[in-house]
Amino acid sequence: MTGRRPEAEPHLDLERTEFDVLIVGSGFGGGTVAYALSRAGLKVLLVERGGWPARDDKDWNGRAILLDGRYRGETPIGVRQSGAAAEVDTYPNAVVGGNSIFFGGAALRLRATDFARWPITYADLEPHYAQAESLLEVHGRAGDDPCEPPRSGDYPYAPAPLSAPARRIAEAARALGMHPFHIPIAINHAGPREPRCINCFTCDGFPCRIGAKNDVTQTALAKADPANLAVVARVLATRVVERDGRIVALEAINLDSRDSGRRLTLRARLFVLSGGAIGSPALMLRSGLAARDASGTLGRYLMRHCNAMMGYLFPFRTNPEHVNHKQICITDGYESVREADGTALGVIQDMCMPPREVVRALGPRGFRWAAAVSAERIQTLLCIAEDEPQADNAVTLSAERKDAFDLAVANVRHEYTEADTRRRDALVRTARRVLRRAGGLVGKKRLIDSFSHAVGTARMGATPETGALSPECRFWAYPNLFVVDGSFMPTSGGVNPSLTITANAFRVAAQIRQDFGALTLAPSSSPVGKLPA
Ligand SMILES: Cc1cc2nc3c(=O)[nH]c(=O)nc-3n(C[C@H](O)[C@H](O)[C@H](O)COP(=O)(O)OP(=O)(O)OC[C@H]3O[C@@H](n4cnc5c(N)ncnc54)[C@H](O)[C@@H]3O)c2cc1C
Numbered sequence: 001m002t003g004r005r006p007e008a009e010p011h012l013d014l015e016r017t018e019f020d021v022l023i024v025g026s027g028f029g030g031g032t033v034a035y036a037l038s039r040a041g042l043k044v045l046l047v048e049r050g051g052w053p054a055r056d057d058k059d060w061n062g063r064a065i066l067l068d069g070r071y072r073g074e075t076p077i078g079v080r081q082s083g084a085a086a087e088v089d090t091y092p093n094a095v096v097g098g099n100s101i102f103f104g105g106a107a108l109r110l111r112a113t114d115f116a117r118w119p120i121t122y123a124d125l126e127p128h129y130a131q132a133e134s135l136l137e138v139h140g141r142a143g144d145d146p147c148e149p150p151r152s153g154d155y156p157y158a159p160a161p162l163s164a165p166a167r168r169i170a171e172a173a174r175a176l177g178m179h180p181f182h183i184p185i186a187i188n189h190a191g192p193r194e195p196r197c198i199n200c201f202t203c204d205g206f207p208c209r210i211g212a213k214n215d216v217t218q219t220a221l222a223k224a225d226p227a228n229l230a231v232v233a234r235v236l237a238t239r240v241v242e243r244d245g246r247i248v249a250l251e252a253i254n255l256d257s258r259d260s261g262r263r264l265t266l267r268a269r270l271f272v273l274s275g276g277a278i279g280s281p282a283l284m285l286r287s288g289l290a291a292r293d294a295s296g297t298l299g300r301y302l303m304r305h306c307n308a309m310m311g312y313l314f315p316f317r318t319n320p321e322h323v324n325h326k327q328i329c330i331t332d333g334y335e336s337v338r339e340a341d342g343t344a345l346g347v348i349q350d351m352c353m354p355p356r357e358v359v360r361a362l363g364p365r366g367f368r369w370a371a372a373v374s375a376e377r378i379q380t381l382l383c384i385a386e387d388e389p390q391a392d393n394a395v396t397l398s399a400e401r402k403d404a405f406d407l408a409v410a411n412v413r414h415e416y417t418e419a420d421t422r423r424r425d426a427l428v429r430t431a432r433r434v435l436r437r438a439g440g441l442v443g444k445k446r447l448i449d450s451f452s453h454a455v456g457t458a459r460m461g462a463t464p465e466t467g468a469l470s471p472e473c474r475f476w477a478y479p480n481l482f483v484v485d486g487s488f489m490p491t492s493g494g495v496n497p498s499l500t501i502t503a504n505a506f507r508v509a510a511q512i513r514q515d516f517g518a519l520t521l522a523p524s525s526s527p528v529g530k531l532p533a
């Protein structure tokens with residue numbers, strides 16, 4: 001059984017209906033705003049370029065999901081990274097629920113210190129972190145994490161017992177004087193809904209075939225008010241349209257096979273972009289909004305954490321029962337570089353080995369065959385280091401290339417600083433110690449170059465000169481345009497981003513609900529540049 005789908009009624013004439021709020025993108029940001037505003041009584045339309053997750057056997061098939069790209073979208077992004085001279089095309093997934101469908105469920109809060117360069121504080125977000133943990137039904141235990149920020153309450157559910165591979169990591173870390181703890185996790189082990197998690201081996205990176213992962217379709221969209229929310233899949237937003245100082249419409253293309261290619265003009269009183277930290281700036285740049293961004297930051301300061309997987313070969317099968325063991329987190333040393341670098345160090349998390357066929361195709365170069373043959377004897381840890389915001393790491397539009405929909409292709413350029421890789425390598429050294437202590441014999445590091453943790457490309461700033469968005473995540477130039485995906489984050493912090501994106505979306509939704517009348521007034525009387533306090 002899977003969650004209810006708040007799909008638009010087939011007879012709903014999208015172009016003739018004026019919605020209160022139109023949201024682009026159905027990930028943690030967009031899904032949460034849809035949940036909160038539909039329940040507040042506003043009429044919400046959410047458009048998403050991907051289709052609904054299939055939830056069939058192929059969703060747990062390594063080849064189908066990770067190699068053949070079952071959910072790959074139609075639009076490429078050209079990525080230039082790691083000193084390469086030219087862009088290489090990749091095709092991000094497109095699906096209702098966004099990356100929540102594939103996420104590993106880790107649901108951590110940033111620490112108060114992570115907000116030093118933000119225009120808001122941890123205290124501003126704390127109540128919304130609690131809302132996010134409740135919406136995503138996070139399982140965790142307050143007080144376990146040695147550098148946990150202050151919390152107004154406990155987690156909604158207690159964590160599931162540790163599996164044998166996770167226990168092995170926890171015991172080794174403890175023997176080395178560290179303080180490993182249960183990763184707070186958005187997976188349904190003890191929540192009220194069915195089905196519960198069966199601890200399969202294909203979780204991180206895969207849709208949950210049975211719907212036990214607390215992704216956006218199973219939480220925010222399933223719990224939204226169906227009378228006030230219409231979700232329309234397979235609609236690609238192409239441009240927001242401005243008139244007289246406010247956004248009045250969204251132009252889009254219907255990708256649904258029944259009506260494929262039809263151009264749509266959708267109207268609403270207020271617009272919320274949540275196309276992800278690459279999708280939203282691309283849409284805003286295609287709409288000409290760079291010219292209205294006094295900070296010059298739109299599309300810039302792309303971050304994605306500086307990540308690596310450390311794998312060790314053991315003299316025994318590390319996970320003979322093939323269970324999901326993404327259960328242990330290590331935050332010791334999180335603050336150790338704060339003074340020198342101005343950032344967090346980051347965290348280490350337990351992680352399952354990908355299926356054998358995926359290791360064979362994507363394992364460390366020169367070791368693929370050996371790693372695939374010995375996959376059952378390998379155990380891995382994921383190292384997530386904070387990376388610095390840098391203006392040159394950016395999403396831009398290609399001047400030459402158009403995609404299948406005649407839209408300028410988004411190019412992504414990204415390089416790490418020497419300090420980013422130093423922080424990652426420090427975490428890798430700790431991961432090595434833990435794995436060796438656990439009984440590992442010989443190890444190999446694999447760098448991660450995906451944009452799965454992309455954030456930062458429409459950063460908040462205290463003034464229009466310092467960020468494309470106001471502290472309320474409103475695009476400064478327009479009273480009725482907000483951005484709520486990971487783009488808003490001024491720094492990446494040292495933990496996985498989803499819970500922060502969800503908490504912030506609750507914060508923004510509360511502001512929109514409170515000021516809806518003022519935000520949607522005609523421009524002459526609307527408070528451009530200064531929201532009501
Ligand atoms: C394999 C994997 C594992 C992860 N594990 C974790 C984890 O354990 N914990 C954690 O905190 N984070 C994890 N992450 C990261 C996390 O999933 C993302 O940070 C988060 O989902 C981003 O949410 P978002 O709302 O910013 O955007 P997204 O999830 O990227 O959603 C954007 C949506 O907008 C749609 N869209 C984009 N452009 C358009 C357009 N023009 N028109 C219509 N629709 C559009 C996209 O199709 C997409 O559905 C993981 C990510 C991956 C890939």
Ligand code: SF4
Pocket residue numbers: 187188196197198199200201202203204207208209210211212213214324
């Ligand atoms: S581990 Fe649980 S939540 Fe994850 S895919 Fe398997 S059944 Fe679903």
